[in-house]
Amino acid sequence: MEVNVKAACRAMAVAVLLLSANGLGAFAVAASEPDEAGETTVRVVVDGRGFSPATVKAKAGLVTVVFRRTVDVACANEVVFPARKLRRALPLNQDVSVRLTVKEKETMSFTCGMGMLKGKIVAVESTARES
Numbered sequence: 001m002e003v004n005v006k007a008a009c010r011a012m013a014v015a016v017l018l019l020s021a022n023g024l025g026a027f028a029v030a031a032s033e034p035d036e037a038g039e040t041t042v043r044v045v046v047d048g049r050g051f052s053p054a055t056v057k058a059k060a061g062l063v064t065v066v067f068r069r070t071v072d073v074a075c076a077n078e079v080v081f082p083a084r085k086l087r088r089a090l091p092l093n094q095d096v097s098v099r100l101t102v103k104e105k106e107t108m109s110f111t112c113g114m115g116m117l118k119g120k121i122v123a124v125e126s127t128a129r130e131s
């Protein structure tokens with residue numbers, strides 16, 4: 001079982017790389033504006049292309065990432081934030097919110113349970129504006 005999950009994970013990571021090479025998927029970037037309370041909420045879908053968007057830009061402070069896995073692949077059934085020692089299960093087609101604080105200019109990585117699919121939150125300065 002463990003071996004099958006690893007193989008699935010690897011196959012998916014390779015597929016994501018191939019899609020990236022074609023200029024599709026994994027390199028999409030999303031920027032979100034914080035609400036009145038200064039908190040940013042972003043949605044990340046976990047599908048056959050990996051995390052989408054793979055890069056989330058948010059203002060430093062409280063960030064809630066709402067993950068939703070839409071593909072039935074064991075590889076993608078967990079999300080891990082190594083820097084926060086945080087691991088969450090991602091049940092199929094359910095929203096899973098992860099709320100954390102990101103410091104200014106911090107880049108916080110997140111991965112699938114085996115560290116093959118990758119994404120990140122890039123904290124921009126609190127005064128920075130996306131054009």
Ligand SMILES: [Cu+2]
Pocket residue numbers: 009010074075076112113114115116117
């Ligand atoms: Cu994986």
